[in-house]
Every structure is written in C-alpha cells, then in structure tokens.
Amino acid sequence: MLLSDADRDRLVDALGHHASEGRLGVEELERRVTVVLEAQSREDAVAVLADLPPLGPPAPSRRRGRGHGEADVAAPDWLPTNERFRDPRSNRITRVWVDTAGGRHYVAEEQI
Numbered sequence: 001m002l003l004s005d006a007d008r009d010r011l012v013d014a015l016g017h018h019a020s021e022g023r024l025g026v027e028e029l030e031r032r033v034t035v036v037l038e039a040q041s042r043e044d045a046v047a048v049l050a051d052l053p054p055l056g057p058p059a060p061s062r063r064r065g066r067g068h069g070e071a072d073v074a075a076p077d078w079l080p081t082n083e084r085f086r087d088p089r090s091n092r093i094t095r096v097w098v099d100t101a102g103g104r105h106y107v108a109e110e111q112i
Contacts, residue, residue, distance in 0.1 A: 001042045011036045011045055018052050071097075071107050078105055 012033055019029045032048040039045035074080070074097050083096035093109040 003039055003042045003045050007042055007045065008036055008039075011048065014049060014055055017055055018049075023052060071105050074105070074107050075099070084109065 015024065015029055015032050015036070018024050019026075024032065035048050036045045078097035078099050081096045081098060084093055085096075086092070087094050087106075087108075090108075094106045095109055097105045097107055099105065
C-alpha cells in the first residue's frame, strides 16, 4: 500500500514520542525519520516501529464541552493564582490554578 503524507506525519509523530520517552537517541531518531520520509510503501515505513512498544491511545481532552471550567475541583497539588475571569461559554467566574509542571487549570469559582 502506498504511503500518504498523513501516514508519514503519524509515523514521524510516533517516533518523536518514543524519543521523548527516551527510547531513541537523536541519531537513531534521525535515521528512522529518514526511512519514513524516503519510504514508498506503508509496510516499509512502519518497519521503523517494529522494535518499539505500541503507544497507548491519546489522552482524552479534558476540556471538551466544558469551556474554561475544565475541572470540578482543584487537585491537591495545584496552586491558586490571583487570575479570575468570566468564562464566555458558561458565564461562570473561574479561577486559574497551576500545577508543579506549569500547567494551567480552570475551576469554577463556586466549586473552590
């Protein structure tokens, strides 16, 4: 089966994920990306993943349909900020919380 640009993009993304997990060094990542980019068939391209564990499904989006008030309550390791704003979709006041990795989370003010 011929390899599409979308197939190439997915394979390169998967290789990048494996590299970020420490399974591939920079030189090996570059070698495998080159194989994907030069491959004519899907079978030739997917061979670069044969010795790597399968990736799990992508994490579901936590914000789907909830607007900025993405969490019902703040997690124990989140720190509150002084930032507050009105969510334009729900019209609720939300507070911004940050986690130790710098991620931002939004919790409706009445849930705090």
